[in-house]
Amino acid sequence: xxxxxxxxxxxxxxxxxxxxxxxxxxxxxxxxxxxxxxxxxxxxxxxxxxxxxxxxxxxxxxxxxxxxxxxxxxxxxxxxxxxxxxxxxxxxxxxxxxxxxxxxxxxxxxxxxxxxxxxxxxxxxxxxxxxxxxxxxxxxxxxxxxxxxxxxx
Amino acid sequence: xxxxxxxxxxxxxxxxxxxxxxxxxxxxxxxxxxxxxxxxxxxxxxxxxxxxxxxxxxxxxxxxxxxxxxxxxxxxxxxxxxxxxxxxxxxxxxxxxxxxxxxxxxxxxxxxxxxxxxxxxxxxxxxxxxxxxxxxxxxxxxxxxxxxxxxxx
Numbered sequence: 001x002x003x004x005x006x007x008x009x010x011x012x013x014x015x016x017x018x019x020x021x022x023x024x025x026x027x028x029x030x031x032x033x034x035x036x037x038x039x040x041x042x043x044x045x046x047x048x049x050x051x052x053x054x055x056x057x058x059x060x061x062x063x064x065x066x067x068x069x070x071x072x073x074x075x076x077x078x079x080x081x082x083x084x085x086x087x088x089x090x091x092x093x094x095x096x097x098x099x100x101x102x103x104x105x106x107x108x109x110x111x112x113x114x115x116x117x118x119x120x121x122x123x124x125x126x127x128x129x130x131x132x133x134x135x136x137x138x139x140x141x142x143x144x145x146x147x148x149x150x151x152x153x
Numbered sequence: 154x155x156x157x158x159x160x161x162x163x164x165x166x167x168x169x170x171x172x173x174x175x176x177x178x179x180x181x182x183x184x185x186x187x188x189x190x191x192x193x194x195x196x197x198x199x200x201x202x203x204x205x206x207x208x209x210x211x212x213x214x215x216x217x218x219x220x221x222x223x224x225x226x227x228x229x230x231x232x233x234x235x236x237x238x239x240x241x242x243x244x245x246x247x248x249x250x251x252x253x254x255x256x257x258x259x260x261x262x263x264x265x266x267x268x269x270x271x272x273x274x275x276x277x278x279x280x281x282x283x284x285x286x287x288x289x290x291x292x293x294x295x296x297x298x299x300x301x302x303x304x305x306x
Contacts, residue, residue: 018202021210024177049171055238056216057174060209067208085208089242 007075008032011068025060030101032072039065040101052095053141058133059090062144065102066129070148073106073127079119081153086126089145096133096141104131115150123152160228161185164221178213183254185225192218193254205248206294211286212243215297218255219282223301226259226280232272234306239279242298249286249294257284268303276305 012029015022026045031038039061046057063085070083107115107127119125126149133142165182168175179198184191192214199210216238223236260268260280272278279302286295 014202018200019207019209020198020200021174021178021207021213024198025174045173045177047171047173049167050235054172054174055220055241056172056213059212059216059241060174063209063212082203084248085245087242087244088208088212089240091240092238095237 004032004034007072011071014071015064015068019064021060022064025057027061027064029068035106036103037065037069037072038101038103039068040099043097043099046100050095052097053100055092058092058096058100058142059088059144061100061102062090062131062133062142063088063146065104065131066127066144066146067148069104069106069129070127070150073112073115074125074150077112077116077119079116079125079150079152081151083148083150085146085148087147091143092141093143094135094139094141096135098136100133102131102133104129119150119152125150157185157187160225164224167224168217168221172217174213175217178210180214180217182221188259189256190218190222190225191254191256192221193252196250196252199253203248205250206253208245211245211249211253211295212241212297214253214255215243215284215286215295216241216299218257218284219280219297219299220301222257222259222282223280223303226265226268227278227303230265230269230272232269232278232303232305234304236301236303238299238301240300244296245294246296247288247292247294249288251289253286255284255286257282272303272305278303
């Protein structure tokens with residue numbers, strides 16, 4: 001099994017083991033290319049009274065997706081320690097009537113170099129990540145920004 | 154049963170009926186005074202790998218709490234229609250090791266007058282609400298700001 005596929009399966013297993021709300025939401029880790037991570041969840045477990053995706057569920061998916069990218073990149077860079085979310089911002093742009101699919105791209109190479117330096121010099125590195133959820137017509141339903149800290153243990 | 158108590162029970166029943174993620178999180182509507190709404194959830198259903206409250210769960214609780222206040226005030230003002238969340242921002246200040254308890258206060262009288270006018274003239278009213286989650290020492294763990302729209306049906 002290629003390394004990226006193993007990393008994806010480990011991430012999914014971790015989420016299922018440690019986060020009851022991820023289990024309840026039916027979170028699946030769908031794809032990891034090294035540059036992009038895709039995480040999804042079924043509508044029925046995340047629906048609201050209007051038959052669309054619930055705002056709390058959309059945030060839950062996004063915060064997990066960005067956490068996942070932080071965890072994957074931290075492991076690739078050899079940064080050990082706890083990862084904590086410091087801040088989240090979400091804009092709801094249009095209702096979503098189908099499966100919730102969130103995607104996040106990796107910080108660019110220059111940012112990863114800065115992250116690694118910061119971890120080594122200060123024992124702390126910050127990941128700033130943007131997650132998008134598109135609808136079936138590929139229009140954005142949600143834009144999320146999250147700030148995560150990796151704290152050297 | 155006093156009106157406020159009936160409103161609280163109706164809100165809790167609505168959340169349990171329509172939001173699977175609220176059920177999964179074990180959300181309880183604890184108190185509604187007319188000015189303050191308190192909503193809570195047990196740690197075990199909302200825990201993370203570090204044994205503290207999961208960031209997605211804290212947001213989920215906060216977005217439901219502020220939605221609840223919007224719904225209660227909209228009903229009291231006679232504003233009918235869908236309530237949608239437009240934006241959420243959350244800052245995680247310190248880890249929480251116990252029950253998740255969120256509280257929100259009502260918009261002040263002046264804001265409620267403005268909300269009512271806006272609904273009548275434009276068919277839309279905006280609620281801006283701040284939710285706080287305190288720990289057992291009454292220190293803030295989370296500060297959430299949400300923007301909600303009531304859209305006349």
